[in-house]
Amino acid sequence: MKSYMNKKLDHYKTSNEGNVRLLVSCPDQPGIVAAVSAFLFKNGANIIESHQYTTDPENGRFFLRILFEKNNIKEEILELQQKFTPIAEQFQMHWSITLANELKKMAIFVSKELHCLHELIWEWQSGNLMADIALVISNHEEAREIVESLHIPFHYMKANKEIRKEVETKQLELLERYQIELIVLARYMQILTPSFVSHFPNQIINIHHSFLPAFIGANPYKKAYDRGVKLIGATSHYVTNDLDEGPIIEQDIERVDHRDDAAALKNIGRTIERSVLARAVKWHIEDRILVHENKTIVFN
Amino acid sequence: MKSYMNKKLDHYKTSNEGNVRLLVSCPDQPGIVAAVSAFLFKNGANIIESHQYTTDPENGRFFLRILFEKNNIKEEILELQQKFTPIAEQFQMHWSITLANELKKMAIFVSKELHCLHELIWEWQSGNLMADIALVISNHEEAREIVESLHIPFHYMKANKEIRKEVETKQLELLERYQIELIVLARYMQILTPSFVSHFPNQIINIHHSFLPAFIGANPYKKAYDRGVKLIGATSHYVTNDLDEGPIIEQDIERVDHRDDAAALKNIGRTIERSVLARAVKWHIEDRILVHENKTIVFN
Amino acid sequence: MKSYMNKKLDHYKTSNEGNVRLLVSCPDQPGIVAAVSAFLFKNGANIIESHQYTTDPENGRFFLRILFEKNNIKEEILELQQKFTPIAEQFQMHWSITLANELKKMAIFVSKELHCLHELIWEWQSGNLMADIALVISNHEEAREIVESLHIPFHYMKANKEIRKEVETKQLELLERYQIELIVLARYMQILTPSFVSHFPNQIINIHHSFLPAFIGANPYKKAYDRGVKLIGATSHYVTNDLDEGPIIEQDIERVDHRDDAAALKNIGRTIERSVLARAVKWHIEDRILVHENKTIVFN
Amino acid sequence: MKSYMNKKLDHYKTSNEGNVRLLVSCPDQPGIVAAVSAFLFKNGANIIESHQYTTDPENGRFFLRILFEKNNIKEEILELQQKFTPIAEQFQMHWSITLANELKKMAIFVSKELHCLHELIWEWQSGNLMADIALVISNHEEAREIVESLHIPFHYMKANKEIRKEVETKQLELLERYQIELIVLARYMQILTPSFVSHFPNQIINIHHSFLPAFIGANPYKKAYDRGVKLIGATSHYVTNDLDEGPIIEQDIERVDHRDDAAALKNIGRTIERSVLARAVKWHIEDRILVHENKTIVFN
Structure with a gap:
């Protein structure tokens, strides 16, 4: 491989x-x-x-x-x-x-749910996402097998609110060692501290599983279900210190109906998350995104 | 005609x-x-x-x-x-x-912007919206010509916050006289009092010019522009006493980009508003919508 | 795994x-x-x-x-x-x-391009495609690694026009041995003989990389490029003996523009092929598709 | 007005x-x-x-x-x-x-079905389609009322295969008199002769009610129904002497299902025809379309 x-x-x-x-x-x-x-x-x-x-x-x-x-x-x-x-x-x-042929060094942060990671890898293997995937960091072991099979370094790092500072210090060391220029939060599910974020201005891309600014914060699919929406969405954006308020890069939606419960919404939403994140990463590594105030200009 | x-x-x-x-x-x-x-x-x-x-x-x-x-x-x-x-x-x-062939008696409330009214009329003339459009009420004169040319009664009624109660009393009289079963707010732009709403439970359909629950309240296109979204939406919903919180009937979106200012968003959004409202009205008059708690079941 | x-x-x-x-x-x-x-x-x-x-x-x-x-x-x-x-x-x-919990036995036929196979596997791993993937047959070796890593039998079988009959005889033996009820052509790129097809009426699903009936036959992306279309599509359908004429199960499209050459169309199209094929297979294994004359009724 | x-x-x-x-x-x-x-x-x-x-x-x-x-x-x-x-x-x-503020002189050709004409007029009234609608030509009387109410000249001209040449001669005289630079066939349903077309190279825009190149020629919705497609489309294109083969300007689709018969497809399709034609006309009058060989470059 x-x-x-x-x-x-x-x-x-x-x-x-x-x-x-x-x-x-x-x-x-x-x-x-x-x-x-x-x-x-x-x-x-x-x-x-x-x-x-x-x-x-x-x-x-x-x-x-x-x-x-x-x-x-x-x-x-x-x-x-x-x-x-x-x-x-x-x-x-x-x-x-x-x-154009100097590849950006990229780190992927991932948690247990691997669909976004899979998509990035697949697009990378297909030649659509020409970056140097230098390492993957996760607070779970689920991604190890696929990542190591590709000969990409996989770093397990426990993460939670209590140990956030220590973990981030270690992460920053790693990121510096690998000279990382772009961090992709491929459903990482952890909040980053302002200090961490300040090291990577407009260099951290997150995928939020709702059509922002609707359903900011945790459990957007549950909230979407409770509200009875007829479309669900996903949003890729640069991470700033305002939770889910950073510059939006790309959004997309899928149609749902009354028969879809929160679990179904989550399932349907994964397809959108995958493509919305992959497009944002692709545009970033091709230098197609410029940030102005809190908005993106996407030259695609 | x-x-x-x-x-x-x-x-x-x-x-x-x-x-x-x-x-x-x-x-x-x-x-x-x-x-x-x-x-x-x-x-x-x-x-x-x-x-x-x-x-x-x-x-x-x-x-x-x-x-x-x-x-x-x-x-x-x-x-x-x-x-x-x-x-x-x-x-x-x-x-x-x-x-099925007993037509619902319907009133349309409209303000200055006529695109939603036009769409309803057009779908009605095309035979897709088989209701009895019994009257149109407006706080402006813009719609009179088109409405009266169709031999539909047009009632001008000044409206603003100060005179809301008196106006609503007159409106209720009219609605009762015409035995109205469905009120469509085709960009009416006035808030209805709880008393008024209580006369028509799940019988008032509004079009909100955003992808609810994002951008509740006034000026959603301005808010969407300020947030830098990549999609704009429209939502048709039943009116309850919680502003823009009633059961959602239908939603749709259109893609926008950094070049679209608030005026452009408004312009693009009109196309979605038209179709999203027309679909909701169609489903309602065909008895395809059932309301359960704060959600709709749409059998279409 | x-x-x-x-x-x-x-x-x-x-x-x-x-x-x-x-x-x-x-x-x-x-x-x-x-x-x-x-x-x-x-x-x-x-x-x-x-x-x-x-x-x-x-x-x-x-x-x-x-x-x-x-x-x-x-x-x-x-x-x-x-x-x-x-x-x-x-x-x-x-x-x-x-x-409902008796899984259909399914064979996947694949060639060199693995995106559709990947999608089926991911959806299967995600619990969205509950079939018994009994074996994978290919005329190339590209898929072996991923398939065998999942402990699914992989059978390499050279295939071309000259040896079609002999190959199909061997394939039919294999399919019988595994009691296969559904064959998915995940970009198999070989034409099947009427004799082979007759063994599996409405049990072979193909993905055609165009919006049928436009661009029937080989090289649809090249043809789409030459015609200058503004949308490209993909179509999943049951295989009959009329090439690309079997009952259509699902279709979808993606927007393209003048800057996209045939290679770009192919690339963009892969995303649609993936989802259009996966939806068809899902509906089939959930017994949601009924065939009437040359059309499908999809109860989803 | x-x-x-x-x-x-x-x-x-x-x-x-x-x-x-x-x-x-x-x-x-x-x-x-x-x-x-x-x-x-x-x-x-x-x-x-x-x-x-x-x-x-x-x-x-x-x-x-x-x-x-x-x-x-x-x-x-x-x-x-x-x-x-x-x-x-x-x-x-x-x-x-x-x-930019010299408006193009435009003629609209229309038959009995008025939805495309209506859309063009609305977009024109809304300020989105800044052309000089100099005249409307029709082989039916249906459009007269709406056209004349806007103080636009309406010319009835009987049209059929037998009298095509004579009719076109009269039309050409009219078009010259009004110095027409763009002809929009808003569901005109008549074939133009090569001689007529040669007077307006890349200046005649037609709306075809299918996703070209599928269903070229007459009755595309019937053909789409017979084929059992899951999406129907519309295509706006410049008219050349090859029927429905001219440079494609814009296309769009809408989802349908097995319950939609040919009449329903026609009905659903009208919404797409409207928007696809209006976008093409808008781009043309803003000089956003360049034709190269048989394709369009759309700078939008």
């Missing part, structure tokens, strides 16, 4: 060689696109894909994502970044220029 | 002649279906459509809707109802036996 | 003990429901779920599925079936009375 | 004053975006919205739509077009620069 995935990853890396992502966020003003596209043209880059968005015609903020290709980019990326700096300064940009 | 609708209604009445709806709600126990279906068979009725649901295998409540046809039912309905009474008493039933 | 599944299956069997499914198809006439429900009541059965459908009010065919519970049914099922025979004869019924 | 629409149109025109649409199609090569955006910047234009697409990384065709705002554009548009010409020539562009 490992060698199978290595082949997939190698293929991805090769086919994306020369592909570069430019992300920009700055105050809106005339001339930004002209300056950026002139810069790319002069430096021998060819634009493959481009998305832009301005929050407001007056005094808004401008967001840009360009995918371009350029020969010898691996050798010349530092030089390109340096050359871009004056433009970035002129327009007061937050920006990044990164290689 | 009037004569056109008269033809439609006549056609509906003729093609549903002989069709009868039996609705039952009672404590669950063995033998109910056997007793009811034997009764129907012995009385020369032929079952066309049948739905049943039990809330819980243990000590649950049983719900049944049967559509049957029977010759000469118009003359014999009283007799049939009398004959059914012993069975109903044996099983402690709430029940009704009604003619 | 085996013991894990054994537990799931045991749980399913226990929780469905006493549950019985009655399926009926016969010429429509008054009194069928009365006769059947009186029979069930007299024999101490309690109806849990009931669905009926008549193809046509005049001279139509009547279809009925009742789920009922009855004590000691395991011991008394033969007797119950015997007692039902006179009623069945009176109404010229095709019928069956079967125990 | 006329004055009401005049106000809407005036509001649209005012709020889009200064907004300009640039459409480009040319062979792909580096430097196009740089050249175009430098041009816009130098000429005092501010980009509001931008979409681009390349059919193929190698030797592909490049498509661009930019919405920009510029002061005094009404006076300076000719000058701007002239200045853009050298760039257009350098890159061998097909291109246009047009004012």
Whole structure:
């Protein structure tokens, strides 16, 4: 399995060689696109894909994502970044220029329910989720077999409210050791402390099993059943210190009816959770999500 | 237009002649279906459509809707109802036996925004919403032209918080005069008093322009925009005295993205409001909705 | 994993003990429901779920599925079936009375692409697809690892047009040995001969990767791309001797746009194929599908 | 009503004053975006919205739509077009620069069924479909009342196979007189001759009441019913001389089941036809659709 995935990853890396992502966020003003596209043209880059968005015609903020290709980019990326700096300064940009084939290092946190983990693995094996799944952390043993069969390190760590601080300290050490850039809470079912969250701003993706902001907090399917809703949903979002209030990345729903009890809702909901989380992770690792205030701009 | 609708209604009445709806709600126990279906068979009725649901295998409540046809039912309905009474008493039933071609008398309350009214009229003209639209009440003049062109009485009644009681008194008089059985709030935008609501238990259908229970109360599209949701919804529900907390009949959603501001959400949402309200009204007038506690059972 | 599944299956069997499914198809006439429900009541059965459908009010065919519970049914099922025979004869019924906790023996045929197999396995492991997966047959080795890790027999059998007859003979032997009642073609990609199909009328479920009847035959995603469709679909259907013309069980679609090439369509389509096939298999093993002429009646 | 629409149109025109649409199609090569955006910047234009697409990384065709705002554009548009010409020539562009508030002149062709016409009118009245509905042509009288009540010219023209040529000659005269730029076939149900179609390349939008390419030709709902599909669809497309084979603009579907006969499918389908046609018309009049070979690129 490992060698199978290595082949997939190698293929991805090769086919994306020369592909570069430019992300920009700055105050809106005339001339930004002209300056950026002139810069790319002069430096021998060819634009493959481009998305832009301005929050407001007056005094808004401008967001840009360009995918371009350029020969010898691996050798010349530092030089390109340096050359871009004056433009970035002129327009007061937050920006990044990164290689599309440098995989993001990702950790998956999981509890007992494995459907979201399964989906991520399956999409990864299918070549749709090109990240480096560096490790899986769980407070249960259920996921060990599947994870280790893929030669991915599996770390069991007991977790509950009482020992949260100690556990998080250990987790942070691990995450640092593996240089993790993205944490996916694939139904982890534990609340993270503000201190932990502050290490990973807009780098922790959670799947909430309801159509937020309906049914915030625990047992959303039970609450949905009690309310008698006719649709149930799932929401993937970045984790902030306001429980279930972080920027929403993606949502979807499924139709239910009066015959579906709370257990049936939970069961039906798993399918939505799987796809809604997988899409959010995919967009994140492809640098398609920009966060502005408490909202996401998704360039897909 | 009037004569056109008269033809439609006549056609509906003729093609549903002989069709009868039996609705039952009672404590669950063995033998109910056997007793009811034997009764129907012995009385020369032929079952066309049948739905049943039990809330819980243990000590649950049983719900049944049967559509049957029977010759000469118009003359014999009283007799049939009398004959059914012993069975109903044996099983402690709430029940009704009604003619499918007796149209429910319906009032529509509307404000300035006419999209929901338009949809109801259009479905009515198309023969999908076979009710007797007896009158339209509005606190604005926008709907007068279209309503009167259909020869439906239009009643303008100023409405606001201060004069609510007086207005409702006049409305109740009107509703009684027209023997109204169903009130549809097609974006009426006024809160009804508990006293008013108590006259029409599970007979007032409202359209709320959000995916309840998210964004209860005023300005749901603004709230949805502020929260940065990726889907917006609409909910039709029976009106109770808890604002936006009555039994949900139907919900639906539409996908939106970061480019859609509050005005765009409102615009997109109108399409969902229209269809979600129209479906609820259709199911109600076809006696497909049973209310149990704060939930609906929809036999469709 | 085996013991894990054994537990799931045991749980399913226990929780469905006493549950019985009655399926009926016969010429429509008054009194069928009365006769059947009186029979069930007299024999101490309690109806849990009931669905009926008549193809046509005049001279139509009547279809009925009742789920009922009855004590000691395991011991008394033969007797119950015997007692039902006179009623069945009176109404010229095709019928069956079967125990809900007797699992159908199922074979999965698969080729190189494993996404549909994966989905079936996950749903099976999740307790949503309670069948006895007796064996997997493939003309490739890709599925062996996952299948054998679940202690399910895996049979490799080379397959192509030239050796079709010999291969099918061996397959039929295997299927007989395992007493297979349902064959699922989980992207098997081989055409079956009329002789093979005739052994399993309405017992072979295929997933076709298009929205049938659009794009019948090979390479539907390529054809969909060439036509420039804005939605792609998948269709599960029973296999007959008319290629892709058998009774449709379920369909679903996903939105695509001009940026999606044939490879992207294929990729997006896999998600739909998975869920559309899994739903069809679930409905089949729960005896929710009745076939009438070339259409399915799905009681779900 | 006329004055009401005049106000809407005036509001649209005012709020889009200064907004300009640039459409480009040319062979792909580096430097196009740089050249175009430098041009816009130098000429005092501010980009509001931008979409681009390349059919193929190698030797592909490049498509661009930019919405920009510029002061005094009404006076300076000719000058701007002239200045853009050298760039257009350098890159061998097909291109246009047009004012967003110059409404397209549109004719609607309709037959007896008015649901699509109604939807277009409502969306127009709601301000979502900012076109100049210059006239309605019909081979029936059903639409006259609603059309004339809006002070839109209504032209009755008998139509059938025998008199097609003569009728089309008259229609072409009318369309020329009104300087029509877009024809919408809102369930017109008549086939147009190649000669007629050739006058309006990619300027005639049809709604076909099936999920093309399934059920090409007449009676698609009947065909869908006979095939036993579980979803029905509608497709809006540009009309070419191959019946129902023109570039697809938009598609959507609705779920149906075994209880829905052909009449029910037709009824359910009308809702989809309405929205699918309205979206296509909206995108066309906002210049969001580019046609490449037999496919559409929709920049929405």
